[in-house]
Amino acid sequence: MFVLAEMKHVIRIPPHDFKKRLNDAISEELNKKLANKVVLNVGLCIALFDITRLEDSYIFPGDGAAHTKVNFRYVVFRPFMEEILIGKIKSCSPEGVQVTLGFFDDIIIPPASLQHPSRFDETEQAWVWIYDTDGDTHDLFMDPGETIRFRVTAESFVETSPVGPENPDVKDAVDATEEPKVPYKLTGSINEPGLGLLSWWANS
Template sequence: MYLVSKIEDTVRVPPHRFEEPLREVAAEILNENYMGKIDKKMGLMVTVKEIEDIGVGRVIMGDGAAYHDVVFTALFYKPELHEIVVGEVIEVTDFGAFVRIGPMDGLVHVSQVTDDYINYDAKRGALLGKESKKSLEEGNHVRARIVALSLKERSSETKIGLTMRQPGLGRLEWIQEEKDKAKKKRKS
């Protein structure tokens, strides 16, 4: 889920940037400091949306920079447990598929791909259903549910577990095939 939040902070503008537009410099510095950081309540900060207010700069003795109090809005991405997400498979391994969901990645373990027995085809870099012949490869788009979530302050330590073993979940083509089958069944 994406959230927009209003934040107050102080920005240190170094002297060599005094000639540049203050709002642009403040937004750039805030993005450098916070973008990609995770707050347990808000989630991952994606970007500074807008600088709403910038106070008058203060200079502190021994430092030539100007310190400005700022109020800004920021866009956050916070995955929620049981949330249904759509993403792209970015890597397939023998133990599962990594799926890019917004600015983060989750893992669909092989046991959570389908109800079918799954084999890993190293040549293709694909997960293959033994009976259903369904395949999951890099570049496929999928719908999955978040079933495990551990947000850490560093995004590299964050873990998101996904499942596609529930009705209405899986590779988007699989879902469409199921809809088409159900439609034909209703007609007959």
């Protein structure tokens, strides 16, 4: 679920931080810049692990800050494919079940990846597994807040950096209805024995 990503960056240390140890000042700047941010094709950055190399610091004309090239390792959230995780149901909709891990909410289990057969209950706003036992069917609801075990089946990264209009002479009106892009999203599945709500399998 968590991996160490090797990165490098040029860090700017402002003059008021010169009184700090260089490693401490750089660590603070790296965490300010990266913690809780998604790096494209890397994952969700959690915290600095260590600094592996510091190059010489330079002060450029017109800028009193020190610029230092740093090689470092960062703790990143990026589950591997087919990894099994445990989270909580955040919400349900006709598009599927949204799962949260507490620190990461962009996980969706689409309808085709739920236990079969399942249906969406509009009244309860919850997905229901229609469980068959020797001809008798039971509705097993997937309610928000329930603990769920799922398999990671896909991931997607989206570039969310702002870009200007293709024609700089044309100022397009911003579409207020456009949903914000999700930089990093996971897709999960529970359509196999042992996956789904933990309560389903507690007594099996």
